[in-house]
Amino acid sequence: MxxxxxxxxxxxxxxxxxxxxxxxxxxxxxxxxxxxxxxxxxxxxxxxxxxxxxxxxxxxxxxxxxxxxxxxxxxxxxxxxxxxxxxxxxxxxxxxxxxxxxxxxxxxxxxxxxxxxxxxxxxxxxxxxxxxxxxxxxxxxxxxxxxxxxxxxxxxxxxxxxxxxxxxxxxxxxxxxxxxxxxxxxxxxxxxxxxxxxxxxxxGMAPVEVYKKGTRLHLQTGSTTGMKPHTFIDVIKFIEEDIHEKTGKKITIPVDKKGADIMLLHNGGEYLSWPDHIAAFAILFDAAGINYTLSSETLGYDGVNYGAWYDDVELARVGLRHLQIAHELGVKKLVIGECGHSHKVYSVIFDRILPASSPLWNIQRESCLPLMWEIVRSGVVKLDPMRNNFPITFHDSCNIVRLMGIVSPQRKIIKAISPGTFREMKPNGTYNYCCGGGSGFAIIRSLNFPVFRNKVSLRLKTKQILDTFSDVLNQDIPKVVVATCSNCKGSLRDIMKIYELFHKYKINYSGLADLIVNAITDIPPFLNLEEMEE
Amino acid sequence: MESLLMILGILSPIILILGIAIKFYKISKMPLNVRWEIYPLPHESEEKRKYGGSYMEELNWLEKRPERYTLGEYIEPFKEILYLHKVKKFNPYGIWIWSMALHWGIWLLFLWMGILIINSIFNLEITSKLSVLAYLSYILGSLGVLGLIVKRGTIHDLKIYTSPIDYLNLLFLLILFASGLFAIMNKGGINESITYLEGLLKGNIPVDELSLVIILHFLIFKLFLIYIPFSKFFHGPVKYMTFHKILWDDMYQIKGSKEEKKISEQLNYRVRWTGPHILSDKSWLENAQNTNLHDKV
Known part of the structure; x- marks a missing residue:
């Protein structure tokens, strides 16, 4: 040009x-x-x-x-x-x-x-x-x-x-x-x-996946996945059964528990794409005795807020509804699950969307990561780091590190639950590279946009992952990229699939809660790294 | 001529200060934006500063008062002012050395002018000993400008972003530095500079006793001062706003604070946007509360 x-x-x-x-x-x-x-x-x-x-x-x-x-x-x-x-x-x-x-x-x-x-x-x-x-x-x-x-x-x-x-x-x-x-x-x-x-x-121009099938669908049905409250309840039952099958433990996942200390807000996509991740949180919080609840109210079970990517009005609408639901439940705190943009929306942006005297503002809004570190640090749950004896690296979510400054708890956790097998990507922390799927890229499927994303946007992260594991690439052992963001996990899944990193080098990915639960000693190992979740 | 130089001499620093102050005032009167910080933050505790951590790493952070190293916010900018730290570290076009030279040319020019004023007021006779600063300023400044003109004119990635006004700004700086260099290289140039400023301070610039190049240099310097608040040169002062008031502003709201009052007012602003999902004539608050709204059409 x-x-x-x-x-x-x-x-x-x-x-x-x-x-x-x-x-x-x-x-x-x-x-x-x-x-x-x-x-x-x-x-x-x-x-x-x-x-x-x-x-x-x-x-x-x-x-x-x-x-x-x-x-x-x-x-x-x-x-x-x-x-x-x-x-x-x-x-x-x-x-x-x-x-x-x-x-x-x-x-x-x-x-x-x-x-x-x-x-x-x-x-x-x-x-x-x-x-x-x-x-x-x-x-x-x-x-x-x-x-x-x-x-x-x-x-x-x-x-x-x-x-x-x-x-x-x-x-x-x-x-x-x-x-x-x-x-x-x-x-x-x-x-x-x-x-x-x-x-x-x-x-009125926005990708159909973030507007019509995004915030509009979210406000209409309760989730960007289209999942309605009764389906959510069914999914929860399924996850409880699955936990029982896998671990032998009968856990009742608390839903709509009035007066709980915490309302936990997951990315709604997790329920359908990675139900094991929801299970991991349920197992961990149950073992740690956390007094929490999920919500089955419309919107209350899907913490995404796509407005953060493209529209202030939609951002405010979705966020306000989440806070109203937490307020109606009477919880003290809204804890954000492993979802990067949701972290930023509730902890940072929403600090100034409402006046501080509003009862909604006074629901504390926190990341799940300090709480998870507290669980690991306190020793309330018995963990065996040798369960995670494979090379691990960590992909930082831009929203959580660069835009919120939550850098340390996730690293402390991984170091505590693995036997010295953690390695940093370069660069990392606040200087990390985006996964390539941020701000809607991971979900936009129209025309040939995914070709652009896969060819160009995911590319540097792919290189970074390969560089990080370069010394063990050819060893026939699982290597794991941990991410604390649903969107990033979606990108990692695409990277593993498109560039065949799992097939060629046995590189897999996981959420952080999943990795912690994998180390819990009184249940069987939680992760199956010999297969990749589609 | 004398009167014009006198008027400009008095008005230029006033316009500079007033211009910056008015611009800062206008920016400070802009609405309070939503938080949009970026880490690492220089006012964090020493430990967190090292890796870019924040108070949000703590459990129950709202119940604790965040530990802040306020001085950090005032030390950090000096890395950029004195060393152009980020340009050095990240700029791929080799402009750091030229940009450093230009910026140091400007800092030394202000220092030199300050020395001339102090000398004139207190009659200290320190200028000849410190005239090396003037030489350094004018030489570094001229080289810096020339280097940047060449870089902008020859590197495609910079060239297509550079408009004629950008070259004109650089040329203006080149004339400022070059005229200064010629002025002090002239026999008695340093003394003439002192005479000029003494005259300005006493209200009587002896134009007849001064060489044209000295008059020209001081005239350009005055125009430079006037031009700063209204041009690209304002990028220096504006950093206070972009960094301290936006990118480093991580403080959460406090009940009863002026921030809270501002937010309450802003929620009543009319939205005005006309997208299909927006109620244009309603306020922000009314739009946000309208969670059941589907497309208007």
Whole structure:
């Protein structure tokens, strides 16, 4: 790309293409065929693949009148992002990030997508921000209106540009690693989120998986999985039976227990995709004598809040309902299970969505990790570290480490329940790389978006995992990547499957609660690392 | 001419300070955003600072008062101001050395101007001994600017993000530093600088006794001061807001605090957005409470 304004070029062909030989190499661990993916020919007329040949939006191309309306609404949306009332939630960080970037591009190599893609210009963290900055200058500042390209106000808003920006807002996982690198404190990750917000809150455009089958389904049925309360109760019964079968223990999982100390809020996807993980929590909390409850109220059993990725109004609605449910149960504390974005939403963002005098605000909102460390540290549950005698590494959830500062408890736990087999990825902690599935990437399945995710977004994490286990790769022993986030586990599952890490190197993944329960001495080993959960 | 130089001499530092103050005031009056911090935080305890930990690692953290190392927030920025720590560590385009030179050129220029003022007020006659600072400032500054112009003009990844105004800003700095260098390299340049500032402080700049390059240099310096709050140069002061007030702001709400009051007010703001799931004419609170709302259409 010679000039940024080329981004507005009128063409239905991709302005950038991804070639396999340009992607970051996974050699010597994996031999990859050099066959570049191309979307079916008829898609180029039917859908809009004009950014990079990929799309997560199966919209049919609009008419000319509709395009005009979209342009008008897009500009209205920018105006609302710049309005302190309609955007009070993020106005200050957004405005400062829009105004004060010095374009040193120090943020570039922070981004796992930019690096993973072989440094394609459009994936640079600052690229989409700079496009928006130039539009802002061109349409909303006097200097831009008068001096135009002299002050960098050289991008005209066209439908093609808007359509590409919509896609580009979903080529960032909002991990905000770029913000950590910036010497000025500019947050390009936030700008990507603000763009998503503009599209959703003004134009009603969002991936079907995060809006229609996401927050809408969540509010309507109680879960983004579509699981209704009676199904939840059935799943709980199934999990109780499963625990009995596996461990010989009869555990009653507390549901709707009024006055419990804690309401535990799991990611709803766990009940269907990883019921063993729910079982692990039930076994652990039962053994430790924790006075807790789950909720069978609509929404009360699914702690995800996809609004965090794209829409402030939806974010507030889902979150408020969760707190109301906890309040109605009379619990003192809402403990967030192993779900990264849910951690951030309730512990950090919701701190300022309600006033401190509200009874809902006064329900303490905490991560499950300090509690789990307390259980392990106290010795209330007898654990045998030798049960976890295999190489273990830990994948940090960006939301939990970089955006919340919970770094240590999970490491202390793993070190305490394994016999010195823990190894860190590099980089790790607050400087970790995103799993590649953050901010909705793991669940968006429309058109060929998953191809982009698998080829590009998951790539650096795949390399990191292989590098971490490089000295034991060829040993016929299980190797485990532990993650404390459901979304990250989804990405790890995809990585293991697509890049055949389990098949080739016996690399598996697990939640942290599962690993702890695997070490409990009075029940059989909990993990089956000889198989990979699909 | 004299009057113009006098007026600019008096007004430029006032405009600089007022400009920054007004901008800071405006930013501080912006709505209180939701928490959006990023770790590690420099005000955390020593142990947590090392790995980026927070008070949220503790069980029942709301019942404990977080241990804070407030001084850390004021020490950390110096890593960036004096060493451009993040640029050095992360920038892949080799701009650190040039950017360092430019920034040190500016710091030394302010220091030099400060020395000239002190010298003029107290008649200390220290300027000749410290004139090395002026040489360093002007040489480093000029080299830094030249290096950055070359980098921005030749590296594709920087070039496409650079607008003519960015080059103009660099050129402006180059003229500032180069004019300073020429001014003090002139015979008697240091003394003329003292004469200029003494004149400014006494309300009578003896233009006839000064070389053109000295007058030009001080004129550009004054314009530079005026330009800072209204240009890209404001990226320096604004860091206080981006870091201290956003990225390092991890303090939870306290009952009865001004933050709580602000949040209560903000919840009554009208939403205005017109997406299919939003009640545009209702407040944020009314929208958030409307959990049963399905698409309007």
């Amino acid at each position: 010679e000039k940024l304004k080329d981004f507005a070029k009128e063409t239905n062909q991709p302005i950038f293409e991804i070639n396999n030989d340009e992607l970051i190499s996974l050699s010597p661990y994996l031999d990859e065929e050099n066959d570049s993916y191309k979307a079916p020919d008829d898609w180029f007329d039917k859908y809009d693949l004009s950014l990079d040949g990929f799309s997560g939006f199966p919209f049919i191309n609009p008419s000319e009148e509709e395009k005009e309306e979209i342009i008008k609404k897009f500009l209205n949306g920018i105006q609302k992002l710049l309005n302190p009332e309609s955007n009070w939630t993020f106005y200050k960080p957004f405005f400062l990030s829009l105004k004060h970037c010095v374009k040193c591009n120090t943020c570039a190599e922070a981004c796992h997508i930019y690096v993973g893609s072989g440094k394609k210009e459009i994936y640079r963290p600052n690229f989409r921000s700079e496009v928006l900055r130039r539009i802002y200058k061109r349409y909303f500042t006097i200097s831009g209106k008068v001096l135009k390209s002299f002050v960098g106000a050289d991008i005209e808003v066209t439908y093609s540009l808007i359509r590409r920006l919509l896609e580009l807002a979903y080529r960032c996982t909002l991990c905000r690693r770029c913000a950590l690198y910036c010497p000025v404190g500019i947050d390009n990750g936030l700008i990507a989120r603000e763009l998503r917000k503009l599209f959703s809150q003004e134009l």
